[in-house]
Amino acid sequence: MKDDKTDKSAQFDSDLQRWYRRVKPEQPCLALDDKMAGGRQ
Amino acid sequence: MAEALEQDKSTEAEADQRLMLQYAAGDPSAFESLYQKHKGGLYRYFVRQTGDQQLAEDLYQETWGRVIKAAASYETSAKFTTWLYRIAHNLLIDHVRAVKPVDLFSDAFSEELECDNQLPSDQFSPDSALEEDIKAKLLKRCIDLLPTVQKETFLLSMEAGFTAGAIAEIVEVTLEATKSRIRYANKALKECVMNKWQEVDNER
Incomplete structure (x- = not known):
């Protein structure tokens, strides 16, 4: 049985991976970060 | 090359587990490190899955809230990221069951x-x-x-x-x-x- 990492049918296309990495990544806002700071809620 | 990448991933996973155990032992800076490392991916998972920023933020907070609550009982048998995203997935599923799918998957x-x-x-x-x-x-x-x-x-x-x-x-x-x-x-x-x-x- 082929391993995930060598089985092409178990991976996303390299073009899609490259394009996705070019998408500007959204990040949580600072207010959300503040709420989570140090594991507090 | 592939082996080196696998080694890096394995080391990363071990580092995450150590941080989670440190946090469970009372070190808040360990949580901060885990949070900074995984916040972007988890946030985008919710934003792109729900197409609703407010809902995504609620689910995102709830996920981290569950991590915080479950820290004391965290076991290293599962990779931290697998555990984190399973919590996220289950919260999303619970939400989908509670609302009409049409409300959830709007034009984002x-x-x-x-x-x-x-x-x-x-x-x-x-x-x-x-x-x-x-x-x-x-x-x-x-x-x-x-x-x-x-x-x-x-x-x-x-x-x-x-x-x-x-x-x-x-x-x-x-x-x-x-x-x-x-x-x-x-x-x-x-x-x-x-x-x-x-x-x-x-x-x-």
């Missing part, structure tokens, strides 16, 4: 689409970097059009780097079903991007 990026449409045609050039940028934007729209289960598979792979086996474990389906989702998503996304790119190219 209408604002962005408007911005994209404002790109003047003279900004297009044969430059391959620009072509790649446009295809990246088109991909984002195409992801939004994917069926939910395929979208989730794509996001888990792209945002957290999960293998098909790990995704199958998180969403509790068979490896074959996961591979099938990857195959369909690959085909649908590639066709969608290329079709939209053709439309853009024809307008130039």
Whole structure:
């Protein structure tokens, strides 16, 4: 049985991976970060 | 090369587990490190899955809240990221069950689409970097059009780097079903991007 990492049918296309990495990544806002700071809620 | 990458991933996973155990032992800075490391991927998982920023933020907070509450009982038998995204997946499923799917999966990026449409045609050039940028934007729209289960598979792979086996474990389906989702998503996304790119190219 082929391993995930060598089985092409178990991976996303390299073009899609490259394009996705070019998408500007959204990040949580600072207010959300503040709420989570140090594991507090 | 591949072995080195695997080694890095394994080291990363061990580092996450150590941080979680340190946090459970009362070190808040360990949580901060884990949070900073995984916040972006988890946030985008929810934003792109729900298409609703407020809902995504609620689910995102709830996920971290559960991590905090469960810290004391955390066991290193599961990779931290697998555990984290299983919590996220289950929260999303609970939400889907509680509301009408049509309310959940709304048109997420209408604002962005408007911005994209404002790109003047003279900004297009044969430059391959620009072509790649446009295809990246088109991909984002195409992801939004994917069926939910395929979208989730794509996001888990792209945002957290999960293998098909790990995704199958998180969403509790068979490896074959996961591979099938990857195959369909690959085909649908590639066709969608290329079709939209053709439309853009024809307008130039």
